[in-house]
Amino acid sequence: MDDIIKIDDAEYRTSYTKKYSQNKFSPPKIKKTEIRAFIPGQIIDIFVDKAKKVKAGSVILTFEAMKMINEITLEYDVEIKEVMVSPGDLVEKNQVLVKYKQIKK
Amino acid sequence: MLDKVNQLLQKTGLLKKGGGEDKMSKRKEKGLMSARERIEELLDRNTFNEIDLFVEHQGRDFGLDKQKLAGDGVITGFGKIDGRPVCVFAQDFTVAGGSLGRMHAAKITKVMDIASNMGIPVIGINDSGGARIQEGVDSLAGYGEIFYRNTINSGKIPQISVIMGPCAGGAVYSPAITDFVFMVNKLSKMFITGPKVIESVLNEKIDPESLGGARVHNEITGNAHFFAESEKEALSQIKELLSFIPSAWNKPLPEKKPKNPKTKKKIEDVIPEDTKLSYDIRDLIEILVDDSYFFEVQKLFAPNVTVGFARMDGKPVGIIANNPKFLAGVLDVDSSDKAARFVRFCDSFGIPILTLVDLPGYLPGIDQEHYGVIRHGAKLLFAYSEATVPTVTVIIRKAYGGGYIAMASKHLRTDFVYAWPTAEIAVMGPEGACNIIFAKEIAESKDPEATKQAKIAEYKDKYSNPYNAASKAYVDAVITPEQTREMIITSFDVAKDKQIVIKQHKHDSIPL
Structure with missing residues (x-):
């Protein structure tokens, strides 16, 4: 029992459970410079190229996950910096799909 | 007469072979x-009485009409365990993969109804590939009828799977x-979507055992209560x-002869006086219960709280105890x-x-807060508050804050609450409390550490005991x-x- 848990400024000697020590929880960090896959899936179509300027709300790519085709949009105007995937690609959760720069008005 | 009896025996003999000798012997080879x-x-x-052996499926499509399925893939009936009657059903994997069709489900619901009417437990032995796709929505209806019951x-009545x-x-x-x-290591698998579906839809690879094996459900998800080899x-x-x-709910508890x-x-060897040191609460349970025998439930899941059955003076009791050995026994x-x-x-x-x-x-922790420890913790308060069975609480050492209230305190209508002289019943531990109450005093003193220790000692003396409560x-x-x-x-x-x-109202609305 060599592990320690700190509660209200007091340290208690105990042992961790496997689930506790394996817990890699961290709140999701959303960077406003890239689009990431929020779920594993497949890229269906891409409507942007490098250096293209895109208006808020227009479809950047379509992405199939859970038998549903999702249209990916952004809520602000951007300039596309890099497209990291092609149609047909299988992508993992959190994989970066597109990098962009926000256009400040 | 004799002819007809022989005919019956012949028919039964054939049906009892399930999916046939071939499949049966293959199972045996696998050690199942x-x-x-x-x-x-x-x-x-010799207490098993089978019913519905002659039931046949009513599938008409996809060639099912040409197939005979012995007992429609499930064996049902009643018998005795330790002399007490129970209802039981066991799915037979050798018959169409134990798949569930309408009549298969009807056999199961019939024994469930018997169990419910007679007030006896029902035990289900599950071994099935799932819905019988050829029977379509009838198979889903069958599941629905089971879930409803x-x-x-x-x-x-106790229901055991x-x-x-x-x-x-x-x-x-x-x-x-x-x-x-109950789950068996390397044999039992439970999941909503299996590894193949997960891979085709989400491109994530996992084997059935790591996805939903006995260990996973006993240790991580908490879906299972018992792990067997x-x-x-x-x-x-x-x-x-x-x-x-x-x-059943209104039948007497099974008593045994009281044992010491x-x-x-x-006790003095098991429990350290320093509340920051841990021990295994099961050692104390052994000291308190008949024959020192504790039948633990969900042993592998969330071991920071220990739950299970034991006997005291021959009568069964359910025990819920914080276990400081794991995660300091926290909720x-x-x-x-x-x-x-x-x-x-x-x-x-x-x-x-x-x-x-x-x-x-x-x-x-962030994870605990974001996983919803508020609504989960609320369930325990709720469960204790609504409980009307005889309840006894013993406070061994620490009982701080919300944890004190939740763990069957007097305020939740526990019948009898006792505390040991080592109990510390307070809003929080001495360190935390002093850092808040005497923050200014400690910060402004010449030797903050010494002041802090003095204050902690004072607080311990005054509040870290059972006498205040x-x-x-x-x-x-x-x-x-x-x-x-x-x-x-x-x-x-x-x-x-x-x-x-x-x-007098319909039912409560527990926070799930």
Whole structure:
């Protein structure tokens, strides 16, 4: 029992459970410079190229996950910096799909 | 007459071969028991009475009309365990993969109805590939009929599930609604969507065992309550569980001859006085209960709270105890769920509840907060508050803050609350409290560390004891460790015919 848990400024000697020590929880960090896959899936179509300027709300790519085709949009105007995937690609959760720069008005 | 009897015996003999000798012998080679052997192993010798052996499926499509399925893939009936009647069903994987069609489901619901009407437990041995696709929506209707009965029978008769093969898709919900789920290492699998679907849809690879094997459901998800290394072990665990619980909510508890604890362990050796040091609460349970025998439930899941059955003075009790050995015995999302569910089971079936308290509070952390420790922790308060069975609480050492209230405190209408002289009942531990109350004083003093230690010592002396709470009648008595077993037994005896006020509204709305 060599592990320690700190509660209200007091340290208690105990042992961790496997689930506790394996817990890699961290709140999701959303960077406003890239689009990431929020779920594993497949890229269906891409409507942007490098250096293209895109208006808020227009479809950047379509992405199939859970038998549903999702249209990916952004809520602000951007300039596309890099497209990291092609149609047909299988992508993992959190994989970066597109990098962009926000256009400040 | 004789001819007709012989004809019957011939027909039965054929049907009892299930999916045929070929498939049966293949199973045997794999070291698996047949569905019939499982039932025989579970029940007292020669007590099984089968019903609905001659049931046939009514599928008309996809060539099913040309197929005969022995007993429609499930064996049902009633028998005895330790002389007490039970209903049982076992799916037969050798018959169409144990797939569930309309008549298969009707056989199961018939024994469930018998169990419900007679007030006896029902035990389901699950080993099925899932819905019989050829029967279409009839098969789904069959599942629905089972789930509905699982639900309306919940809290009325004990419902026990043992998974002895695959149990996938909608099929998992019947075990999930039942009271206890038993799983066998490397044999049992439970999941809503299997590895193949997960891979095709989400491109994530995982094998069935790591996705939903016995260890996963016992350790991580908490869906299962018992882990066994073999089929035989699981079946004997079921018999043992039944020895602690009544046949129905309104039937007497199975009593045995009272026995003294047999352990040689001594309380003073087991429990460190320094509240920051840990120990295994199960050592204390052994000292308190008959024959020092504790039948633990969900041993591998959220071990920071220990739950299970034991006997005191020959009568079954349900025990819920913080276990400082793991995570300091804190309440967190999983341990709150585990304890709350167990409290509600005991309350449904009239099993008295003994609570042993030693916890520093709730587990701090972003993950806990974001996983919803508030609503999960609320379940435990809720479960204890609504419980009307005899309840006794013993505060061993720490009982701080919300944890103190949640762990069957007097405020939640626990019948008898006792504390040991080592108990510390307070809003928080001395360190935390002093850092708040005397923050200014400590910061402004010449030697902050010395001042802090002095304040902690002062606080400990004044508040870290059971007498403050006892002076306000929040604990009924401060008792010595040696008195404890006798006090618990006497208290349960006093509370055994406790008057219960029946609620006049439909039902509560527990925060799930």
